[in-house]
Amino acid sequence: MTARDYEDVGLVAGLEIHQQLDTDTKLFCECPTLRREPQTATREVTRYLHPTRSELGEIDEAALEESRIERTFTYLAYDTTCLVEEDDEPPHRIDREALSVSLEIAQLLDMNVVDQAHIMRKIVVDGSNTSGFQRTALIATDGEIETDDGPVEITDLLLEEESAQRVEETEQGVTYSLDRLGIPLVEIGTGPDLRTPEQAQEAAATLGMLLRSTGSVKRGLGTIRQDVNVSIEDGARVELKGVQSLDEIAAIVEHEVDRQLELLDISETLTERDAGVGDPVDATDVFADTDSGVIAGAESVMAVPLSGFDGLVGREIQPDRRLGTELSDHAKRSGAGGIFHTDELPAYGVTQTEVDTLRETVGAGDHDAVALVAADEAVATGAIEAVADRARAAIEGVPEETRGATTEGTSEYLRPLPGAARMYPETDVPPVEPDPSGVETPELLTQREEQYVSELGLDPTLAEQVAYGRRMATFERAIEAGIDPTLAARTLEGTLTELRRDDVPVENLTEEHLITTLELVGDGLAKEGVTTVLRLLATDPDLSAEQAIEEAGLAGVDEGTVRSTVVEVVDRNEAQIRSEGMGAFSALMGECMGALRGKADGELVSTVLREEIQKRT
Numbered sequence: 001m002t003a004r005d006y007e008d009v010g011l012v013a014g015l016e017i018h019q020q021l022d023t024d025t026k027l028f029c030e031c032p033t034l035r036r037e038p039q040t041a042t043r044e045v046t047r048y049l050h051p052t053r054s055e056l057g058e059i060d061e062a063a064l065e066e067s068r069i070e071r072t073f074t075y076l077a078y079d080t081t082c083l084v085e086e087d088d089e090p091p092h093r094i095d096r097e098a099l100s101v102s103l104e105i106a107q108l109l110d111m112n113v114v115d116q117a118h119i120m121r122k123i124v125v126d127g128s129n130t131s132g133f134q135r136t137a138l139i140a141t142d143g144e145i146e147t148d149d150g151p152v153e154i155t156d157l158l159l160e161e162e163s164a165q166r167v168e169e170t171e172q173g174v175t176y177s178l179d180r181l182g183i184p185l186v187e188i189g190t191g192p193d194l195r196t197p198e199q200a201q202e203a204a205a206t207l208g209m210l211l212r213s214t215g216s217v218k219r220g221l222g223t224i225r226q227d228v229n230v231s232i233e234d235g236a237r238v239e240l241k242g243v244q245s246l247d248e249i250a251a252i253v254e255h256e257v258d259r260q261l262e263l264l265d266i267s268e269t270l271t272e273r274d275a276g277v278g279d280p281v282d283a284t285d286v287f288a289d290t291d292s293g294v295i296a297g298a299e300s301v302m303a304v305p306l307s308g309f310d311g312l313v314g315r316e317i318q319p320d321r322r323l324g325t326e327l328s329d330h331a332k333r334s335g336a337g338g339i340f341h342t343d344e345l346p347a348y349g350v351t352q353t354e355v356d357t358l359r360e361t362v363g364a365g366d367h368d369a370v371a372l373v374a375a376d377e378a379v380a381t382g383a384i385e386a387v388a389d390r391a392r393a394a395i396e397g398v399p400e401e402t403r404g405a406t407t408e409g410t411s412e413y414l415r416p417l418p419g420a421a422r423m424y425p426e427t428d429v430p431p432v433e434p435d436p437s438g439v440e441t442p443e444l445l446t447q448r449e450e451q452y453v454s455e456l457g458l459d460p461t462l463a464e465q466v467a468y469g470r471r472m473a474t475f476e477r478a479i480e481a482g483i484d485p486t487l488a489a490r491t492l493e494g495t496l497t498e499l500r501r502d503d504v505p506v507e508n509l510t511e512e513h514l515i516t517t518l519e520l521v522g523d524g525l526a527k528e529g530v531t532t533v534l535r536l537l538a539t540d541p542d543l544s545a546e547q548a549i550e551e552a553g554l555a556g557v558d559e560g561t562v563r564s565t566v567v568e569v570v571d572r573n574e575a576q577i578r579s580e581g582m583g584a585f586s587a588l589m590g591e592c593m594g595a596l597r598g599k600a601d602g603e604l605v606s607t608v609l610r611e612e613i614q615k616r617t
Contacts, residue, residue, distance in 0.1 A: 001254070003149075006196050009261065010233025013194035013253055015204055018187050018225045019211050020162055020218040023098050026182035027161045028091035028135060028429065029084035033218075036179040038167050041076035045086050045178075047130055048072060072173035073127035075164065085178050087130040090428040094119065094137070094159070098184035099432065101216040102139045102159045103439045105186055108210045109154045111143035113436045117159075119426040127174050128163035129181065135426055136160035136187070139434060145190075145206050149199045153191030160185050165222075171335070183218075186211075192229070197250035197257075200228060204249050212468065213442045219470050228253060228405075235260035236398040239417060243405045251409035255318050259411075260398045262317035267397040273367065275308030277391045280384040281362045283372060292349030294337070298374035302384035305362040306341075306391050309369035314343030318410040323394060324371070329413035330390045331373050336383035341371045448472070456485040465493040474511050483518045487527060491518060495531050499538065508541045509534060516545040526601045528593065529554040554599055562600045563608050566592050570612040581617045585609065 001009075026033055075086070083089035094117075106113050121133040128134075136158050143154030162183040164176035188207060194200045204226050211217050211224070226243040230253055240256060243249055283303040287295045295301060306313065313324045328338040342359070346352045364370050371391070373383040393399040402418070403411035445467045452463035456479065466475050471492045478488035492514070500506050517525070517533050525533065529552065536548040543551070569592050570577065576584045592605050 001257070003196050003198075006257070009257060010231075010235075011195055011253075011257055012192045012231050013197075013200050014192045014229045015190045015194070015200065015207070016187060016227040016229070017189075017204065017207050017211070018185055018227070020223045021098050021101050021184040021186065022216050022218045023095060023101065023184050025095055025097070026085075027095050027098055027159070027184040028093075028182060029082050030092070031080050031082050031085060031182065033183045034080075034179070036078050036080075036177070038076055038177055040078060041177070042079050042081075043077045045075040045077055045130070046072060047075065047087075047127070071127065073130075074173060074175045075130060076167065076175065076177045076179075078179060081178050085130065085181055091135065091426075092429075094429060094432055095184060098159060099139075099434060100439060101184075101214055102157065102186050103434055103436045104214045104216070104442055105188075105211060106140035106143070106157050107436060107439060107441045108213060108444075109140070109143035109145065109157065109188070111140035111154060111157055113140045113434050114138055116431045116433050118431045119429040120423050121426045122160075122423050124163070127176060128166070129161075130164070130178070134160060134163065135429070137432075139186075145203060145210070147199050147202045147206065149195065149202075150193070152193045152199075152203050155189045155191050156187075158187040158189075160187060192231075197253035200253050201246065201250040204246055208246060209445050209468075213445045215442065215473065228256075230256040230260075232257055232260050234264055234397065236400045237417070238398070238400065238411075239402045240405050240411050241402060241414065244407075248405065248407075248409055252405055252411065255410050259317045259321075262315070263323075263394065263398045266312050266315060266317075266323060266394060269312060270308055270395045273308035275306070275395055277388050277395075278305035278307065278362065280304045280381070280388060283358055283361050286354060286357050286361055287350075287374075290349065290354060291351070294348065295340075295350070295374040298376070298380070300377040300380040301372055301374045302380040303358060303362050303370050303372040304384050304388045304391070305364040306369040306371060307364075308367060309391065309394075310367045311343060311369075313341045313369045313371065319408065321410050321412075326394075326413060327371055327387045327390050330386040331383040333413070333415075334383040334386045335379040336373045336375045339371050339373055339383075339387060342369050445472075452485070452489075458485055458489055462486070462489045462493065465489070469493055471496070471514075474514055477511065478515055478518055481515055481519060483515075483521075487521060488518055491530055491534075495534065499531070499535060504535055504538050506534075506538050508538045510541070513537045513541070513545065517548075520545055520549065522601070525549055525554060526596075526599055528602055529599065559604065559608075562596065562604055565595050565600075566605065566608045566612055569595060570609070570616065574616060577613055577616050582610075582613055585613060588613070 023033055025031060084091055103113060117137040117139055119135050119137045122136050123133050125132055138156060139159050140157040141155065144151050145154060162180050162185045164178055164181040166174060167177050168175040190203060194203060226249060228240045228243060228249060229237055230240060231237040238256060240252055243252055280302050284301045287301050290296050314322050316322050324341050324343065331339050342355060345355045358370055362370055371387050373380045375383060400417045402414045404414045405411050449463050449467040452458045452466060453460050466472060466489045475488055475492055479485055496506050517530060521527050521530065532552050532554060533545060533548045536552055537543055569588055573588055589606060589609055592609055
C-alpha cells in the first residue's frame, strides 16, 4: 500500500517502547542486574497465582482469562536472588540511579516531569512476576519527537520493573528465571499519531537512538521490545506485543492492516450469509474407528457447527495464517493442541465418510463449516467454547485483543486487551519527588556521529558504527589516549566482530586490554598484529598486552629488517617483476607480510616494496 492507501483505510498506530536500563542494581532491591544461565540456578521456587480485585472491586478481563488456565509457576533462583525477588520481603525504595536515567530520557524527549511519582501495582498473572503484579511509576508526560511525516506525541514515560524470563513451558506449567526480574525498565508511549508503517518504524528508530544516547541502557537481544497499537477504520485497536527487531515494525503494521481488512471482508460475507454459531456437540463416537493419530489418541472430540462459514475458515488473513488459525489460537489458550475444520478436511487421517457423518451429527449443511477439538474431556470442552466465542466475534468484525508478534512479521492471539481494573497503588513503597534540575541532557548519538566525521576524519559508515556501537565509550577513551581514530574504530567495530564470528570469547577482553594493545601499535607492535594479540588476550585474559605480543612473537622489527626482507622477496621473484612490473605488487606484498609474520607495519612494507619493484623495471 502507499501512504495514500493507508490514509484511505484510516490507519492509526502508536508505539510502546520497553527498554532495560544498565544500572548496577535492580529497581526495588540491591541485587545485581547481571543475566545468568539457567543451568547455574541454585534452587527453585514454586507459586500459584490468581487475579485480585481492584480498589473498585473489579477484576481485569485479561487477568481473569489468564487465571482460567491452571498452571504451576516455577522460578529459578541464583546465589544472588534475594527475598524481594521471591516476594518474601517487601520491596525497598526505588533505585535512584534508575530514576536519574529516566529523567535524562525525559529531557531528551522534551517531557514534563511529574511533581511526585507514585508507585503502582499492575496485575500480571501469567507467572512473569512472583508477586502477581508489576510495579510501575509515571515519571513524565507530554513530550514530542520529529519524523519525516510530522511530529509524534510522547504521551508518557514510566519507570517499572522488568518481568522474569520465560525458560520453558510444559502442560504442567511454566518455568521462569529470576535473574531478569526487577531490572529497571522504562516504558515510553506515543500518541496515536503514526499513519504509515514507515513512520512507525522511523519513530521507533528515533526513540532507540535517544535511549542509547544516555549510555545507560542495556544492549542485546531482548533488552528492548517494541509494542505496536494498530487500528483501521471500522476495525479495532489491537496491541501487538514483543516486536524484537526494529526492522520488523513496518512489516508487522502492514500485516495487521491486511489482517483487519480481511476480517472485515469475512464479517461482511458472514453477515450476507446470515451466519451463526451453534452449540458445541460431543462428536467422540464419530471418530471411534478413525485412522487419524491425533484424534484416535484423544479422550474426547468436541465439535461446533459454524453456519455460513464454509470456505471462510480456511481463508488466509496473514501470510501462512488463516481464520482457522485464529480459532486454533483460542483453543490452544485453553490447553488444546489446536483444531481441525472442514475447510481442510478430509486430511490428516480423517476420511470423507467421517466428515459427512460429522456434518450430520452437528446438523451442518453444505454451506456450513465445522470446527472440532480432540483432547482430554475437560480441555476439549473449554477449548471448543473458546473456538465458538472467537467464531461469533468473526461475524461482528475485528475483536480488540492483545497479540504476540512472530518473527515472520505476523501475529498470534495472546489475550484480551487489559483494562484500568488491573492498576492499583503500591502501599509498600513511598512516593518520590523527581528532581530534573541536576540532570544533564546527554549528547545525541547523531551529533557524535557528525563529530567523528568532521573532527576525527572517520569514514561516515565507520563513524555511524562507532557512535551506535556498544564500545563507543572505549573509542572515546582511545581518542583521549592519542590513538589513531581510524585504527581504534576499525579495531572496535571490525576486528572484534570478526573474532566473535570465529567464536573467540571477545567478552573476556577488558577496556584495558583494548586500550593498551592499541597504544602499543607503532611502539613495538605492527597494526597487522592487533588481531593476533587480541585473540590471545581473549583466550587468556590474565595476560598483559606486552606478554601477548611476546608470546605471539610479534615484537616489532626496525626499518632495516623490513628492507632486507623485502629485497630478499624481490630478488626471488625478479623474473615475475620484469614480466609484470607493478602488476606483481599484490602477490609480492602478501609474500613480504608473510615473511615478516605481522611484525612490520603494512604501510612501511608497501612503500619499500614499491621502491624495490621500480628499481627493477
